[in-house]
Structures are given as structure tokens and as C-alpha cells.
Amino acid sequence: MSKFNSNTTKKSIFNELTKEFFENRFSNLAYLPRWVIFCIDMVIVMFAGIITYFIVANLTFKSYDTYSVSIRYFITLLTYAFFFFAFRTYAGIIRHSSFIDGMRLLLATSFAFFSLVVLNYTHFFVHETKIFLMPELFIHGVISFVLLFLFRILVKFLFETYIELENKDQIKKIVVFGIDANAFALAKALNSEQPKRYKVVAFIEKTNANRTKQVLGLPIVSFKQNASEIIRKFDASAIILSDYTLTKEEQLKIVDDCLEHNYQVLSTQTVKNWEDQKSITKNIKQFDIKDLLERQPIVIQNKLISKQIQNKTVLVTGAAGSIGSEIVQQVLAFEPAKIILVDQAETPLYELSLLVKTSLKNTTYIPFVADIKDAFIMEQILSNHQPDVIYHAAAYKHVPIMETNAYQAVLTNVLGTKILADLAIKYQVASFVMVSTDKAVNPSNVMGASKRIAELYVQSLFMQSQSKTSRATKFITTRFGNVLGSNGSVVPLFTKQIQEGGPITITHPDIIRYFMTIPEACQLVLEAGSMGNGGEIYIFDMGQPVRIIDLAYKMIRLAGFVPEEDIKIGVVGLRPGEKLFEELLNDASKTLPTHHDKIMIAQEHNVADFDSFILQLENLIQCAKKMQSDAVVAEMKKIVPEFKSKNSVYENLD
Numbered sequence: 001m002s003k004f005n006s007n008t009t010k011k012s013i014f015n016e017l018t019k020e021f022f023e024n025r026f027s028n029l030a031y032l033p034r035w036v037i038f039c040i041d042m043v044i045v046m047f048a049g050i051i052t053y054f055i056v057a058n059l060t061f062k063s064y065d066t067y068s069v070s071i072r073y074f075i076t077l078l079t080y081a082f083f084f085f086a087f088r089t090y091a092g093i094i095r096h097s098s099f100i101d102g103m104r105l106l107l108a109t110s111f112a113f114f115s116l117v118v119l120n121y122t123h124f125f126v127h128e129t130k131i132f133l134m135p136e137l138f139i140h141g142v143i144s145f146v147l148l149f150l151f152r153i154l155v156k157f158l159f160e161t162y163i164e165l166e167n168k169d170q171i172k173k174i175v176v177f178g179i180d181a182n183a184f185a186l187a188k189a190l191n192s193e194q195p196k197r198y199k200v201v202a203f204i205e206k207t208n209a210n211r212t213k214q215v216l217g218l219p220i221v222s223f224k225q226n227a228s229e230i231i232r233k234f235d236a237s238a239i240i241l242s243d244y245t246l247t248k249e250e251q252l253k254i255v256d257d258c259l260e261h262n263y264q265v266l267s268t269q270t271v272k273n274w275e276d277q278k279s280i281t282k283n284i285k286q287f288d289i290k291d292l293l294e295r296q297p298i299v300i301q302n303k304l305i306s307k308q309i310q311n312k313t314v315l316v317t318g319a320a321g322s323i324g325s326e327i328v329q330q331v332l333a334f335e336p337a338k339i340i341l342v343d344q345a346e347t348p349l350y351e352l353s354l355l356v357k358t359s360l361k362n363t364t365y366i367p368f369v370a371d372i373k374d375a376f377i378m379e380q381i382l383s384n385h386q387p388d389v390i391y392h393a394a395a396y397k398h399v400p401i402m403e404t405n406a407y408q409a410v411l412t413n414v415l416g417t418k419i420l421a422d423l424a425i426k427y428q429v430a431s432f433v434m435v436s437t438d439k440a441v442n443p444s445n446v447m448g449a450s451k452r453i454a455e456l457y458v459q460s461l462f463m464q465s466q467s468k469t470s471r472a473t474k475f476i477t478t479r480f481g482n483v484l485g486s487n488g489s490v491v492p493l494f495t496k497q498i499q500e501g502g503p504i505t506i507t508h509p510d511i512i513r514y515f516m517t518i519p520e521a522c523q524l525v526l527e528a529g530s531m532g533n534g535g536e537i538y539i540f541d542m543g544q545p546v547r548i549i550d551l552a553y554k555m556i557r558l559a560g561f562v563p564e565e566d567i568k569i570g571v572v573g574l575r576p577g578e579k580l581f582e583e584l585l586n587d588a589s590k591t592l593p594t595h596h597d598k599i600m601i602a603q604e605h606n607v608a609d610f611d612s613f614i615l616q617l618e619n620l621i622q623c624a625k626k627m628q629s630d631a632v633v634a635e636m637k638k639i640v641p642e643f644k645s646k647n648s649v650y651e652n653l654d
Contacts, residue, residue, distance in 0.1 A: 038081075038090040041148060045080045048143040049073055056136045067131060075131070076140070079115050083108040089148075105148050113141035171197065173236040174266070177204045177227070177254070178243035179220055186242055186268060187216055201234045206243055227254045228261040238264035259557040302334075304530040308389060308431065309334040315387035316341055317372055317420065318394030320348035323435055323483065326522040327391050328352065332359045340385055341367040342394070372416035375423075382427045390424055391525065392417065393435040395451065402447035403576040403648055406632045410624035413450035414457070418617070421458050424473045425465050431474045433529035434458055436537075438481040438514065444646040445577025449636045455479075455537060456639070457617065460607045462535045476532035478525045479602070480540040481514035494552055498559050503568035504552045511549075511574075512581050514542035528599055535606075541598040545581065574647045613639070 084090060087108040116137050124130045176183050187200040203220045204227065213220050221230050231239055239258055241251065258265050314331050318324040319341035331339060343349045346369050353367050366385070370377045372394050395413050396402055402409040417434065424432045436455055439448030458475040465472035484491055490513070497504045521540065528538035549569070556563045563569060592601040607613040616639050623631040633650045637643050645651045
């Protein structure tokens with residue numbers, strides 16, 4: 001029994017070693033030493049000579065006997081060997097054989113043929129006898145090239161077939177949507193990728209204009225039916241959207257259709273040059289939900305904005321934040337004389353400074369680590385640099401955090417804005433553009449109410465200053481909803497939760513939100529700032545609202561998971577101060593159109609008595625400085641009567 005077990009063990013070990021040996025050997029065929037490839041090529045040339053001999057022998061009895069057959073073959077092989085060395089035909093890796101390798105073989109065999117022709121006629125002129133028959137040289141050259149080329153193709157095919165069979169469970173069959181140069185470059189890159197992840201099985205064309213029906217040996221299918229049906233037809237599991245003529249609506253339709261049938265949706269960048277093409281497979285990624293939420297590019301009045309910014313001094317508060325940093329980068333495109341960056345966060349400000357340096361042309365930039373609540377420092381900045389335009393993006397914005405830190409919301413969002421606005425008038429700043437939020441409309445939380453009070457202050461201040469002087473600072477307020485990718489927004493949060501394996505947490509199944517991209521929002525901020533005459537509240541067209549739970553389901557499917565199976569969705573309840581939907585206007589407000597179809601002016605009531613409003617504001621600020629949260633919220637509700645707390649400890653104050 002012991003002997004049997006010993007023999008069995010030895011046999012098992014031998015089998016494993018044998019298997020590993022052959023597998024490794026075969027897997028490394030593509031990396032044969034160069035001298036081995038050279039020897040194989042010479043054997044092929046010799047074999048081509050044998051074939052040529054029989055062909056010529058059947059065609060004619062004529063032959064030159066100037067030298068023996070062995071000497072003639074030696075001359076031929078020596079000539080081919082020389083040009084194989086000259087053109088380094090042996091240097092390429094077989095599995096990566098390409099058009100360039102084929103050209104090397106063609107040049108080597110062509111030069112060998114012409115060299116032998118020259119040698120043949122030189123010998124004739126000297127000795128009046130030829131060494132070779134001309135047809136013999138030509139046939140040998142053609143057969144040599146064909147066999148050498150076929151050898152490489154055959155090895156490459158066998159290797160790729162072996163690898164594909166070995167990894168068939170890991171290789172995904174995919175369909176490429178698009179039939180332009182980008183789509184074809186993508187298909188080539190994917191099919192030659194090692195290790196292979198995807199196998200392209202078909203192309204989809206948007207229209208039926210293409211009549212070729214095959215490219216790269218793959219069928220082209222007209223998009224007459226649902227994408228999911230085409231994917232199923234070719235037994236694929238994913239689709240790559242490579243057609244950049246697809247509208248957002250068309251993309252959304254395709255994505256929804258594929259996700260409904262559990263097919264993966266991928267995307268990649270545009271191939272702009274050959275360098276891109278080499279790395280195109282590295283840039284294949286899950287289709288980003290942002291790609292669906294983004295809208296068509298905005299056309300802005302560059303001349304109007306340029307007139308306001310070019311060669312001027314611009315100050316941006318909250319410059320290191322998600323909105324502020326984008327404003328900074330867009331402002332730099334209009335070449336201001338000086339840009340002043342103000343933020344209390346040192347590290348993000350440093351990182352922004354590094355980024356800004358690469359965009360500077362004739363602009364001086366000055367970063368300040370400063371808090372807008374610090375009146376002394378802010379006055380020093382304005383008195384020393386005399387800005388022409390201020391973009392005020394500094395604010396506390398996270399609803400649940402501000403609900404438990406009401407005094408900080410007031411000190412930063414209200415007092416900070418007041419300090420900056422007062423200084424803007426004192427130092428005759430031409431324009432003051434404040435970034436507000438849709439949460440300021442019928443606020444249900446402290447953060448929203450604080451932004452509404454800030455709105456009221458800058459509007460009222462403009463009215464007061466305008467009555468005293470014609471050169472009053474123009475105070476302009478911009479109001480919009482959630483922005484994609486901003487710090488703490490829902491999309492980055494969901495992405496992180498999916499990467500961690502879930503669960504995705506939502507506050508309520510019926511909650512809806514508007515979304516806008518950061519660049520889009522900042523473009524509209526600049527546009528509104530340039531068109532405003534002062535005292536306006538500009539609201540932005542936010543498009544269609546999105547149910548957050550639908551967003552969660554879509555993001556899970558786009559990541560290649562099944563909702564509630566692979567990634568759970570948990571409902572945690574509304575956060576303090578949170579409401580189911582946001583508004584851009586209160587019930588009593590109306591809007592006026594502007595020359596920009598995405599920007600409207602909100603007609604809202606301002607404070608009736610400015611002096612009384614200032615007294616209320618001072619009481620509010622004093623309560624905040626004393627960290628009296630209940631008193632703070634009570635004062636806020638006096639100033640903003642429509643402020644009704646929801647899911648909050650302050651509901652008893654309504």
C-alpha cells in the first residue's frame with residue numbers, strides 16, 4: 001500500500017512538471033532567441049531552393065553548369081543571409097509580427113534577388129557565362145518571401161489561438177459601436193493586446209450608409225434594432241461606445257437598454273495620434289455616469305466676459321474648492337493682469353497654485369491662506385491689490401454638518417459675505433459675483449437659510465449704494481443646484497461605495513436632484529457676472545431632475561454588478577435639514593429671460609427696510625459669535641420667514 005502511494009505521488013509530480021514544462025515552453029515561443037529565428041529563416045530559404053529546383057526542372061532542361069549545384073546554393077544562401085542581417089529580419093518578436101516585419105522581409109528578399117542578378121550578369125561580362133537562370137532567381141525570391149511571411153503569420157495565429165483557448169473564460173466578447181477610424185484602431189488594439197481581455201466580434205453602424213459590411217474580417221451591423229439584441233446575436237457580453245456622433249439621448253437609450261439586459265457598457269478616449277493608439281487599451285473604462293448626466297456644451301459670450309476680465313485684477317474666494325478652482329482656470333483663459341486666490345485650506349491652495357503656474361501667460365497670481373471671516377486680513381488684501389472683479393465662492397455647504405454647527409454657517413456664509421461685500425464697496429470693486437445655491441429657495445436647513453440671508457444682504461446693499469453713487473459695485477448672485485464631481489457630492493460617494501463593495505446609501509427612495517457639471521456651472525457664473533447690471537439673482541437651467549435611487553441602480557450596473565445582489569442599496573433616512581426635492585424659485589417668484597437660454601433672472605422680493613434688516617443681521621451675528629445655536633436659528637427664521645426646518649431639531653422653532 002505504501003509502495004502504491006509512493007509511485008502514485010511520483011507519477012503525479014512527474015505529470016505536473018511535464019505539463020508545466022510544455023506549457024511554459026509553448027507560451028514562450030514568441031521569445032525564441034534571434035539566432036534560432038535566423039536559422040529557421042535560412043532553412044526556409046533552402047526549402048524554397050528545393051521547390052524552385054523542381055519547378056525549373058519541370059519547365060526547362062536548360063541549366064548552367066558553370067558551378068556545381070551546392071556552390072550555387074551556397075552563394076544564394078550567403079546572399080540571403082547577408083541581407084537578413086542587414087535588415088534584421090530576425091529581430092522582431094514573432095507573435096507581434098506586423099506590416100513592418102513584412103516590409104523588412106520584402107526588402108531583404110528583393111535586395112537578395114537584385115544582388116544575385118547583378119552577380120549573375122557581372123559573371124557573364126567577365127567570363128561570358130551565367131551562374132543562374134533568371135527565372136530560377138525570380139521564382140526562388142518569390143517563394144522565399146511567401147514562405148517566410150507565412151511562417152510568421154502561422155506562428156502568430158497559432159500562438160494567439162492557444163492563448164485565446166487557454167483564457168477563453170477570461171476573454172470577453174464585445175461589440176464596438178462605431179465604424180470610424182477610432183473604432184477600427186480600437187478593434188486592432190484590442191485584438192493584439194496581451195494579455196488579451198476582449199475579443200471584438202462585430203461593429204455597429206449608426207446609419208445604413210456603409211455598404212462594405214465587413215472590416216478587419218468582422219461584420220458591420222446596422223443599428224436598426226436594440227443594441228442588446230445585436231449583442232445577444234453575437235454571443236457578446238459588453239459594448240464599447242466609440243461613435244462620438246451619438247447624442248446624449250441616444251447614448252442614454254443604448255445604456256438603459258444594455259443595462260436592462262445585464263450587458264456591460266464601456267467607453268474609451270478618442271485616438272488622436274499613433275501614440276494614443278498604442279495605449280488605447282489602457283484607457284478603456286466603465287461608461288461613466290457623468291457622461292450621461294452631462295449636457296451639450298454651452299456657448300458663452302466670450303467677448304463680453306473678456307471685456308470684464310482681460311487685463312483686470314480678479315479675486316476668487318474659496319479658490320481651492322471644486323467650484324472656485326474651476327472658476328480660476330476659466331478666468332485665466334481670459335488673461336487677467338492679476339489673479340488673487342483666497343482660501344483657508346493650505347494644501348488644496350498649494351495644489352491649485354501648482355496647476356495655475358502651467359496656465360499663466362501674462363498673468364500674475366498671488367495665493368493667500370486667509371479666512372473671509374477675518375475682516376482685517378481681507379481689508380489688507382483688497383486695499384493692497386484693488387481687485388476689479390470678485391468671484392465669491394467661499395462657503396460652508398454641507399447640509400447635515402451645518403445643521404449641527406449653525407453658528408459656523410452664519411459666521412462664514414453670512415458674516416464672511418458681509419465683510420467682503422462691504423469692502424467691495426469701500427474699495428470700489430466693479431463687480432461682485434456671489435455663488436449661491438438652490439437650497440436658498442424655501443430653505444429647510446441652516447445652510448440654505450444662511451445663503452438666502454447672504455443673497456438678501458448683497459442685493460439690499462446694492463440698492464442702498466446705488467442710491468448714493470452711480471459708480472456703485474454691481475452685486476450679482478448666481479444660483480444653481482448640485483454639480484457633478486464637487487467635494488462631497490453624491491456621484492463620487494456612490495463610486496467610492498461601489499469600489500468598496502457596497503452598500504450604496506441613499507437617504508430616501510423618492511429623493512430627486514438637479515445636476516450640472518462643474519465647468520458648465522462656472523461658465524454660467526462668468527456669463528452671468530458679465531451680463532449683470534447689479535442686484536440680480538441669476539438662476540441656471542438645470543435640465544431634468546434625476547431620482548437618486550435610479551442613479552444608484554445605473555451606477556451599479558455600469559460598474560458591472562447586479563443591484564441588490566452584488567451591491568446592496570440601503571435607505572438610511574433623510575439627513576437633518578434635507579428635503580426630497582430642491583427648487584430654484586420660491587412660489588412667489590417669477591423669471592425673466594436673458595440673451596442666454598440657460599440663464600434666467602429671478603424676480604424676488606428684497607428687504608423692505610434696510611436699517612431694520614441690518615439690526616436683525618447684527619443680532620444674528622452676535623448670537624453666532626456666542627455659539628448659541630437655538631438663538632441663531634430663531635433669528636434666521638425671523639429674517640427668512642419661509643425657512644421651515646425639516647427633519648431637524650429646530651422644527652420646534654417654526
